[in-house]
Every structure is written in structure tokens, then in C-alpha cells.
Amino acid sequence: MADKGKTRERIMDVAQASILSKGFEATSIDEIVAAVEITKGGFFYHFSDKNALARALLERYIEEEDRLFDDLFSRARELNEDPLHAMLIGLKLMAEMLDDIPKGHPGCLVATACYQERLFNTEVRELNRKAVLNWRERFLAMFEQIASDYSPRADVDLTDLADMLTGVVEGGIILSKAIGNPQLTSRQIMLYRTLVKTVFAPL
Template sequence: MPRNGAINRERILATAEHLVIEKGFAATALDEVIEGAGTSKGAFFHHFPTKLDLAKALVDRYVTADLGQLQNALSETAHLAADPRARLLAFLRIFEDGADELMSEQSSCLYVSTVVERDLLTAGTADRIVDAVVGWREPVAGLIRAAVEAHAGHERGDDETNDDGNADGVDADALADHLFVTFEGAFVLCRATGDAGHMRAQLRVLRQLVDHLVR
């Protein structure tokens, strides 16, 4: 492989991601990707023998970056661990404050572009999206449980939880998934209306709802 093979592969993936998000996977021709990446067909097929291979690499790259953003936000708020409510709200605020920059970089989400393609679903390409959902759910639910249990313990003077394992009746897993749902739904709303401001607005509403639950 040429010494710059990794750079060439990354350029192909970056170009393909932009095109797929804008047009959809089925409507994106490989020739468009090759031309946009400024590479040759030989170099392209060296890295991605089939279009399905490209799709799997795209989703894997996107999931890795997505989970990386999650870990960054967890790290940035780790110093607030002694105050679970403050940490949870600060964690959510990171994404709210970054919403405008996010929407300036992309108009939609690769997850949306992937799950609407039946061929990609049947080929298992969306399996990595499930990894992302679970990857977000578990740590975010942990933040929520800590915040709710701290609030409930303060109110009762103990640390009891309800029989269903959720402190104060809050389904932490479902609420954690709601962050993921808010992102994806806001992408659709922004794309449909042409107003990128919906992303920040929806993340703000989610933070306010969570704030009310753990107050």
C-alpha cells in the first residue's frame, strides 16, 4: 500500500460521508465519491472492494467519532461527580452549546441515511448503530440515576430506590435514549424546515425537562 494510503482512505470516507448525508446512500454514485476525493478507481477499490464495504466503513467511522464525542463530554464533566445533578445538566449543556457548530458541519446524520436503506439494514450495516445507541444509553443512564437518586435520597433522607430499580420512578434507560432520539429527531426537523436552530432548541428543551425531573 502507498505510504499515504491511510490519508487517501480517510479522504474517501470524508467525501462519501458528506455525499451520503446529503443525497442518501443509494443515490450516491461511486464515481462521485472517487471524483470528490480526488483519487483513482484503483485506489478506491483497494480500500473498498464493494459499495457495501464502503457503507460499513462509513458507519463504523461515524459511530467511533460519535462515541468519542460522548467520552469527551463525560471527561469534561467528571470534576462535578460529587454533585450528580450539576454534572448531568453540565453534560447536556455541552451538546446544547455545540449545536450550532454541529449543524454548520453537517445537515443531517449518517444514522438516518443508513436506517432508511433496506439493503443496508438486511446486510447488517446498521448493527453498529445499535452499538452507538447502547454506547450512549449506558453512561448517560448512569448520570441520570446518580442525579435522581441523589435528589430522592435528599428528599427521603436515604438512598432507597423503587422496586423497578429506578430511583424516584424515573426510567433512566428510556430517558437516556431520549437524548439520542432528540438528536436524530432534531436532524430531521432541521432538514425538513431548513432551520438549523431546531437542534439547539430541542436540546435546550430536553435539558429543561431533565432539570425538572432531578430538581
């Protein structure tokens, strides 16, 4: 049973690397099978089709991202209980984490699914949509807590500010890859951090 679990994870690892590198459509079952060294029957034992694989990859990716956010912002709250300072620390930790990836962030499966949504069934598209909305709710709750202690110094919609963090990270990954500078994503996050500080920190 353990070997079956390892094979499934290996299929997902190989598929994820290929999808982030060249896209879902260009990633074939044949190349995955060859890389994992299994038969096509072995692939279909674990996944009924490519949409089933995409769903499993997204579920795993979302779980990992949620765990990462939980860890970063829990550590930030341990360092400072004040909601604004905890957010600022969490953003700094996120930037530092991305700086520690030598070749930069490999890419986001949620963004990839958005770019190529016509390739996926309704179930996969809905899972992707919920992931983005869940991240909105996570960061919105943080900003609402900050706003209850610190009156914003600018007319800012907190939902837009929460969405902006996802946009900054995803956009930073694209910018970093396009220019070939792995540090750009972390620099974008630090600029966003400055914006948050400017909006909420007292004069």
C-alpha cells in the same frame, strides 16, 4: 503508506458528505472516484464494495461521537462533581457546540443507516444497532447515578429517558433541516435539559 491512509480518509470524507446530503443509494462509486481523483481500482483497493465503505464510515462516525460524548461530559464533571449538575452542564455544552455550527449539524450516519437499512448487509445493520444501544447504556448509567442521589419527582423509566436524548438530537437535526433553522437542534436539547432538571431537581 501515509498517502494510502490519506486516500482512504479522502474517500470516506467525500462519501460521508454525499451520503448525508442525498443518501447512500444515490451516492455512486463513480462520483466518489471522480471527486477523489482516483481510479475505480484505487477505490476497490481500500473498500471491497459499498457495504465495506458503509461499515468503515459507521465505525469512524461512532468513534468520533463517542470521543465527543467523552469530552463533553468529562468537562462537565470537572466543572461539577454532582451527577445531576454534571449532566445539566453536559447538555448545555452539547447545545452550545451545536449552536457553533453555522449551517447546523450535517446529519447523522447512524440515522441515515436506519432510514435505508434495506441497502446494507447484516454486519452494517448490527453495527448500527450496537451504536444506538451503546449510547443508551452510556446515558442510562448517568441517569442511574443521578437517581441514586436524587429521587425522581415523576414516574420515569430511566432507559426511556436515556433513549430520549438520542431521539431529541436526531429529531432536532431533522426538524432543523426541514424548517431551515440551524438553531433548532440546540433548542431541543435545552428543552430536554429542562425536563431532566424537572424530573430530578428537588423542589
